[in-house]
Amino acid sequence: MKSNGLKRHTKQHKAANAMQSQNKILLVDADSTIPNIALMKLAAYYKQVDIVKCNISYYPHKRKDVVVNAVGYDKVFVSAIFFSTPNHLKVTNCNCIEYGGSAYSITKKLPDEVIAWKSDYSIYPNADTSYGFLTRGCFRNCEFCIVRQKEGNIHLDESVEKIVQHKQVKFLDNNFLCHPQADEILQRLVAHKIRFQFNQGLDIRLVTDENARLLSQADYIGSYIFAFDNVSDEDIIVNKLGILKKHSTSNWACKFFIYCHPEMDIVNSVCYRVNWCKANQVLPYLMRDISCWDSDESGFYTDLGAWANQPGIFKNMSFEEFMYKRCPSNELRQQRSIATYNEGKQDASKWQRIVDDKSLQLAAEAEQLTTDDFNDLII
Numbered sequence: 001m002k003s004n005g006l007k008r009h010t011k012q013h014k015a016a017n018a019m020q021s022q023n024k025i026l027l028v029d030a031d032s033t034i035p036n037i038a039l040m041k042l043a044a045y046y047k048q049v050d051i052v053k054c055n056i057s058y059y060p061h062k063r064k065d066v067v068v069n070a071v072g073y074d075k076v077f078v079s080a081i082f083f084s085t086p087n088h089l090k091v092t093n094c095n096c097i098e099y100g101g102s103a104y105s106i107t108k109k110l111p112d113e114v115i116a117w118k119s120d121y122s123i124y125p126n127a128d129t130s131y132g133f134l135t136r137g138c139f140r141n142c143e144f145c146i147v148r149q150k151e152g153n154i155h156l157d158e159s160v161e162k163i164v165q166h167k168q169v170k171f172l173d174n175n176f177l178c179h180p181q182a183d184e185i186l187q188r189l190v191a192h193k194i195r196f197q198f199n200q201g202l203d204i205r206l207v208t209d210e211n212a213r214l215l216s217q218a219d220y221i222g223s224y225i226f227a228f229d230n231v232s233d234e235d236i237i238v239n240k241l242g243i244l245k246k247h248s249t250s251n252w253a254c255k256f257f258i259y260c261h262p263e264m265d266i267v268n269s270v271c272y273r274v275n276w277c278k279a280n281q282v283l284p285y286l287m288r289d290i291s292c293w294d295s296d297e298s299g300f301y302t303d304l305g306a307w308a309n310q311p312g313i314f315k316n317m318s319f320e321e322f323m324y325k326r327c328p329s330n331e332l333r334q335q336r337s338i339a340t341y342n343e344g345k346q347d348a349s350k351w352q353r354i355v356d357d358k359s360l361q362l363a364a365e366a367e368q369l370t371t372d373d374f375n376d377l378i379i
């Protein structure tokens with residue numbers, strides 16, 4: 001009975017595979033800037049696929065409308081990340097279209113039999129980096145973030161072995177450090193000399209002496225990326241930066257995503273956090289909410305981003321110097337942006353001393369905390 005059952009299953013499996021390969025499948029990558037994992041798993045599952053890459057931009061001034069003619073295809077899978085993308089994409093001449101990705105639904109998932117496949121990078125032949133999730137979800141539930149709703153509480157996703165297919169890998173985890181096995185996984189990455197990066201950023205509030213030590217030993221790609229979203233987190237960030245700096249001698253080794261939105265106080269929140277980065281010799285990356293483009297201060301956000309998001313310029317040039325070079329013949333714009341910026345400017349040398357004192361004190365306190373204390377935070 002058992003062997004008959006197995007044979008029947010094998011026959012069904014072969015029949016399903018034959019059906020899969022007979023169907024003409026078109027994959028539409030609407031807006032990914034890196035290889036799209038869902039589409040690569042569909043490519044692995046269906047074997048024979050065609051792909052159209054639309055490159056619809058997140059940035060309003062760069063967006064274009066795209067029409068994909070799917071005539072001759074039995075099924076089309078469309079994947080889009082950015083919420084604005086569906087308004088700019090139309091797929092015609094196919095009656096069987098599946099839409100997926102956060103732009104269409106934050107709860108829709110691929111079937112398990114598709115997820116089980118390793119990503120097929122043949123649809124992105126120029127890719128030199130693997131991408132994947134070691135964990136999904138997050139133990140926090142920040143009001144501006146969809147991760148908890150989309151992926152649930154923190155849990156393991158794919159293994160290192162399943163993800164890595166190139167000489168380097170970028171992990172897309174949203175809050176890797178909050179997983180209880182994070183240190184164990186970091187130890188394995190270090191031991192196997194895997195070149196990697198967590199490119200969505202790590203939660204600096206969860207930095208410990210142990211994970212900071214492991215990160216400093218890793219073959220890490222570029223900066224250690226964190227987020228500085230709220231000025232109220234400054235004390236804990238100073239504390240954790242002290243721990244990170246203890247393990248890494250180089251300044252500018254850390255980068256902070258600085259999220260900004262027109263409803264945030266431009267002086268006391270946005271400029272404050274960017275200046276804090278300069279005073280502490282860490283890099284900022286200004287992440288402008290899409291609404292910044294339509295705000296009264298859109299020009300200032302663009303100028304600030306152009307300065308803050310270019311490490312060589314940010315490290316070596318003041319904002320004033322940058323503005324004189326950026327728009328030499330537009331005095332009005334220079335003066336307007338410089339005036340806004342200067343309102344939020346602090347006395348950096350005084351600030352640095354305060355930060356150093358706080359950092360030493362808080363880093364000493366943090367050493368008393370054990371990994372177990374941090375695991376207790378996971379709910």
Ligand code: SF4
Nearest residue numbers: 138140141142145174
């Ligand atoms: S910690 Fe990060 S990933 Fe988690 S809910 Fe907050 S913003 Fe989202």
